[in-house]
Amino acid sequence: MRTLNIAISDLEYEKFGIKADQLSFTDFVDMVSRELSRQNLKKAVELSERYGLSNMSMDEISAEVKAVRNNAAHS
Template sequence: MKTLSISISDLEFNKFGIKESKLNFTDFVDIVSKELTRQNLSKCIKLAEKYGLSKMTMDEITDEVKAVRKDAKNRN
Protein backbone atom coordinates (compact mmCIF):
# COMPACT_ATOMS: atom_id res chain seq x y z
CA MET A 1 0.00 0.00 0.00
CA LYS A 2 1.21 3.51 -0.81
CA THR A 3 0.84 6.57 1.40
CA LEU A 4 -0.12 9.94 -0.04
CA SER A 5 0.34 13.07 2.02
CA ILE A 6 -1.87 16.10 1.33
CA SER A 7 -1.67 19.43 3.15
CA ILE A 8 -4.76 21.58 3.56
CA SER A 9 -5.49 24.69 5.58
CA ASP A 10 -7.49 24.61 8.79
CA LEU A 11 -10.25 26.45 6.94
CA GLU A 12 -10.45 23.73 4.27
CA PHE A 13 -10.20 21.01 6.92
CA ASN A 14 -13.24 22.46 8.68
CA LYS A 15 -15.09 23.31 5.45
CA PHE A 16 -14.92 19.72 4.27
CA GLY A 17 -16.04 18.45 7.68
CA ILE A 18 -12.98 16.27 8.07
CA LYS A 19 -12.85 14.69 11.52
CA GLU A 20 -9.54 12.80 11.38
CA SER A 21 -6.08 13.65 10.11
CA LYS A 22 -5.68 10.21 8.51
CA LEU A 23 -8.20 9.03 5.92
CA ASN A 24 -8.29 6.16 3.51
CA PHE A 25 -8.44 7.16 -0.14
CA THR A 26 -12.07 6.13 -0.59
CA ASP A 27 -13.17 8.35 2.29
CA PHE A 28 -11.11 11.25 0.92
CA VAL A 29 -12.66 10.90 -2.55
CA ASP A 30 -16.13 10.74 -0.98
CA ILE A 31 -15.54 13.95 0.98
CA VAL A 32 -14.19 15.81 -2.05
CA SER A 33 -17.00 14.49 -4.28
CA LYS A 34 -19.66 15.70 -1.85
CA GLU A 35 -18.12 19.18 -1.75
CA LEU A 36 -17.88 19.35 -5.55
CA THR A 37 -21.50 18.23 -5.82
CA ARG A 38 -22.52 20.93 -3.36
CA GLN A 39 -20.62 23.58 -5.34
CA ASN A 40 -22.12 22.44 -8.64
CA LEU A 41 -25.63 22.45 -7.17
CA SER A 42 -25.07 25.99 -5.95
CA LYS A 43 -23.98 27.06 -9.45
CA CYS A 44 -27.05 25.37 -10.97
CA ILE A 45 -29.36 27.17 -8.56
CA LYS A 46 -27.77 30.53 -9.40
CA LEU A 47 -28.14 29.87 -13.13
CA ALA A 48 -31.74 28.74 -12.70
CA GLU A 49 -32.52 31.95 -10.83
CA LYS A 50 -30.68 34.07 -13.41
CA TYR A 51 -32.64 32.62 -16.33
CA GLY A 52 -35.99 32.35 -14.53
CA LEU A 53 -35.99 28.57 -14.49
CA SER A 54 -36.33 28.37 -10.72
CA LYS A 55 -39.91 29.61 -11.01
CA MET A 56 -40.99 26.87 -13.44
CA THR A 57 -43.39 24.18 -12.27
CA MET A 58 -42.63 20.50 -12.83
CA ASP A 59 -45.28 20.44 -15.56
CA GLU A 60 -43.59 23.35 -17.34
CA ILE A 61 -40.21 21.61 -17.08
CA THR A 62 -41.72 18.39 -18.45
CA ASP A 63 -43.25 20.30 -21.37
CA GLU A 64 -39.88 21.95 -22.12
CA VAL A 65 -38.09 18.60 -22.10
CA LYS A 66 -40.71 17.09 -24.41
CA ALA A 67 -40.42 20.04 -26.80
CA VAL A 68 -36.62 19.75 -26.95
CA ARG A 69 -36.82 16.01 -27.56
CA LYS A 70 -39.43 16.47 -30.28
CA ASP A 71 -37.30 19.13 -31.96
CA ALA A 72 -34.27 16.86 -31.81
CA LYS A 73 -36.20 14.02 -33.46
CA ASN A 74 -37.42 16.34 -36.22
CA ARG A 75 -33.85 17.41 -37.00
CA ASN A 76 -32.74 13.83 -37.58
Template sequence: MKSINVQISEFEFNQLGLNKDTLSFSELVEIISKKITKQTLDKSIQLANKYGLSKMTMEEIDDEIKAHRNAKNNS
Protein backbone atom coordinates in the same frame (compact mmCIF):
# COMPACT_ATOMS: atom_id res chain seq x y z
CA MET B 1 -0.30 -0.55 1.11
CA LYS B 2 1.13 2.80 0.05
CA SER B 3 0.69 6.07 1.89
CA ILE B 4 0.69 9.62 0.63
CA ASN B 5 0.82 12.84 2.57
CA VAL B 6 -1.48 15.67 1.48
CA GLN B 7 -1.16 19.06 3.10
CA ILE B 8 -4.11 21.43 3.20
CA SER B 9 -4.75 24.62 5.08
CA GLU B 10 -6.74 24.73 8.29
CA PHE B 11 -9.46 26.60 6.34
CA GLU B 12 -9.67 23.83 3.70
CA PHE B 13 -9.67 21.18 6.44
CA ASN B 14 -12.63 22.86 8.10
CA GLN B 15 -14.36 23.65 4.81
CA LEU B 16 -14.35 19.96 3.88
CA GLY B 17 -15.74 19.08 7.31
CA LEU B 18 -12.82 16.82 8.12
CA ASN B 19 -12.65 15.58 11.66
CA LYS B 20 -9.59 13.33 11.63
CA ASP B 21 -6.06 13.59 10.32
CA THR B 22 -5.89 10.16 8.69
CA LEU B 23 -8.30 9.09 5.94
CA SER B 24 -8.40 6.31 3.39
CA PHE B 25 -8.23 7.41 -0.22
CA SER B 26 -11.83 6.33 -0.79
CA GLU B 27 -12.95 8.43 2.21
CA LEU B 28 -11.16 11.47 0.80
CA VAL B 29 -12.67 10.93 -2.66
CA GLU B 30 -16.14 10.61 -1.12
CA ILE B 31 -15.75 13.82 0.90
CA ILE B 32 -14.46 15.78 -2.08
CA SER B 33 -17.16 14.35 -4.37
CA LYS B 34 -19.88 15.47 -1.97
CA LYS B 35 -18.33 18.95 -1.80
CA ILE B 36 -18.21 19.24 -5.60
CA THR B 37 -21.79 17.95 -5.90
CA LYS B 38 -22.98 20.56 -3.38
CA GLN B 39 -21.15 23.34 -5.23
CA THR B 40 -22.67 22.21 -8.54
CA LEU B 41 -26.16 22.11 -7.04
CA ASP B 42 -25.72 25.57 -5.52
CA LYS B 43 -24.56 26.95 -8.89
CA SER B 44 -27.52 25.31 -10.65
CA ILE B 45 -29.95 26.87 -8.18
CA GLN B 46 -28.27 30.24 -8.60
CA LEU B 47 -28.58 30.05 -12.40
CA ALA B 48 -32.19 28.84 -12.21
CA ASN B 49 -33.05 31.84 -10.05
CA LYS B 50 -31.13 34.23 -12.32
CA TYR B 51 -32.95 33.09 -15.47
CA GLY B 52 -36.38 32.61 -13.88
CA LEU B 53 -36.34 28.84 -14.29
CA SER B 54 -36.94 28.25 -10.60
CA LYS B 55 -40.52 29.48 -11.04
CA MET B 56 -41.40 26.85 -13.66
CA THR B 57 -43.95 24.20 -12.74
CA MET B 58 -43.26 20.52 -13.33
CA GLU B 59 -45.77 20.62 -16.20
CA GLU B 60 -43.86 23.48 -17.84
CA ILE B 61 -40.60 21.61 -17.40
CA ASP B 62 -42.11 18.45 -18.93
CA ASP B 63 -43.43 20.50 -21.87
CA GLU B 64 -39.98 22.02 -22.46
CA ILE B 65 -38.36 18.59 -22.40
CA LYS B 66 -40.93 17.18 -24.84
CA ALA B 67 -40.49 20.15 -27.18
CA HIS B 68 -36.72 19.76 -27.13
CA ARG B 69 -36.92 16.02 -27.79
CA ASN B 70 -39.40 16.54 -30.63
CA ALA B 71 -37.20 19.20 -32.23
CA LYS B 72 -34.15 16.96 -31.88
CA ASN B 73 -35.94 13.97 -33.43
CA ASN B 74 -37.33 16.04 -36.32
CA SER B 75 -34.03 17.59 -37.36
Protein backbone atom coordinates in the same frame (compact mmCIF):
# COMPACT_ATOMS: atom_id res chain seq x y z
CA MET C 1 -1.09 -0.31 -0.16
CA ARG C 2 0.42 3.11 -0.78
CA THR C 3 0.19 6.25 1.29
CA LEU C 4 -0.51 9.63 -0.27
CA ASN C 5 0.08 12.87 1.64
CA ILE C 6 -2.05 15.87 0.71
CA ALA C 7 -1.54 19.33 2.20
CA ILE C 8 -4.67 21.43 2.75
CA SER C 9 -5.28 24.74 4.47
CA ASP C 10 -6.88 25.01 7.89
CA LEU C 11 -9.90 26.59 6.20
CA GLU C 12 -10.35 23.57 3.91
CA TYR C 13 -9.77 21.21 6.84
CA GLU C 14 -12.63 22.87 8.71
CA LYS C 15 -14.82 23.23 5.60
CA PHE C 16 -14.73 19.49 4.91
CA GLY C 17 -15.24 18.64 8.57
CA ILE C 18 -12.21 16.38 8.70
CA LYS C 19 -11.92 14.81 12.14
CA ALA C 20 -8.73 12.73 11.79
CA ASP C 21 -5.28 13.13 10.31
CA GLN C 22 -5.74 9.92 8.33
CA LEU C 23 -8.64 8.80 6.18
CA SER C 24 -9.20 6.24 3.48
CA PHE C 25 -9.11 7.17 -0.18
CA THR C 26 -12.80 6.24 -0.42
CA ASP C 27 -13.64 8.66 2.39
CA PHE C 28 -11.57 11.37 0.71
CA VAL C 29 -13.33 10.85 -2.63
CA ASP C 30 -16.72 10.92 -0.87
CA MET C 31 -15.88 14.24 0.80
CA VAL C 32 -14.70 15.82 -2.44
CA SER C 33 -17.72 14.44 -4.32
CA ARG C 34 -20.13 15.91 -1.76
CA GLU C 35 -18.45 19.30 -2.04
CA LEU C 36 -18.56 19.21 -5.85
CA SER C 37 -22.23 18.21 -5.72
CA ARG C 38 -22.94 21.10 -3.36
CA GLN C 39 -21.16 23.55 -5.68
CA ASN C 40 -22.99 22.19 -8.74
CA LEU C 41 -26.35 22.44 -6.98
CA LYS C 42 -25.60 26.04 -6.00
CA LYS C 43 -24.70 26.86 -9.61
CA ALA C 44 -27.87 25.15 -10.90
CA VAL C 45 -30.01 27.18 -8.49
CA GLU C 46 -28.28 30.40 -9.56
CA LEU C 47 -28.84 29.59 -13.24
CA SER C 48 -32.47 28.61 -12.68
CA GLU C 49 -33.10 31.91 -10.92
CA ARG C 50 -31.30 33.88 -13.63
CA TYR C 51 -33.33 32.30 -16.43
CA GLY C 52 -36.64 32.23 -14.59
CA LEU C 53 -36.76 28.47 -14.26
CA SER C 54 -37.13 28.58 -10.49
CA ASN C 55 -40.75 29.68 -10.97
CA MET C 56 -41.60 26.79 -13.29
CA SER C 57 -43.62 23.78 -12.22
CA MET C 58 -42.24 20.27 -12.69
CA ASP C 59 -44.63 19.79 -15.63
CA GLU C 60 -43.28 22.95 -17.28
CA ILE C 61 -39.70 21.85 -16.70
CA SER C 62 -40.47 18.40 -18.13
CA ALA C 63 -42.05 20.01 -21.20
CA GLU C 64 -38.95 22.21 -21.67
CA VAL C 65 -36.64 19.21 -21.43
CA LYS C 66 -38.81 17.24 -23.86
CA ALA C 67 -38.80 20.13 -26.36
CA VAL C 68 -35.01 20.47 -26.20
CA ARG C 69 -34.56 16.72 -26.68
CA ASN C 70 -36.97 16.71 -29.62
CA ASN C 71 -35.11 19.62 -31.23
CA ALA C 72 -31.79 17.86 -30.72
CA ALA C 73 -33.13 14.63 -32.21
CA HIS C 74 -34.43 16.43 -35.30
CA SER C 75 -31.39 18.64 -35.90
